[in-house]
Amino acid sequence: MADYAKVYQDFRAAGAEVVAISVDPSERSAALRQDLAIPFALLSDSNRATIIEWGVLNANEKGGIAIPATFLIDRERKVRLAKVEDMMARIEPRAMLDFVRAMPKGDATVPRARGVNPALMFLRAMANGFRYGVNVKRG
């Protein structure tokens, strides 16, 4: 965002506006805007409706925040460019830690789980999520 701030006037001169959206309440955005000297509007989506509608909700962090994403919208409100940060490139350390802790300590010493183990099923589902994507599809 700070990088867009630096070239904001160039965007204005080129006929484009810039806005940035997060779940932060307006007061917090106001402080950030001042601290970073951001010349464009910071919009508050505190109920996450827009973030969800635009498909950029990261539900796993802090009660739901926006996935960093960049879009260019034209004068007919058509999407001209779309880029959503690829969360699949990185497994969050806490999820990795949970996964590691759930690993058998060694095949010989740990008996295979019999029947349904909800915790393991959840972790498997999570692992598949990392593998195949849950929230974000690659462009």
Next chain:
Amino acid sequence: MDDARKIIVGETAPDFSLPDTTGTARRLSELTKDSLCVVLFYRGHW
């Protein structure tokens, strides 16, 4: 789990009306009336 990618190049972006830091509602369809609009989403500090 919602797998759909919501925003697709060439399609119409969903409109929004969100308050800026002065409390003024900013609507995408207004912003795009006379200019292009770069829409950034950022994590924030929530």
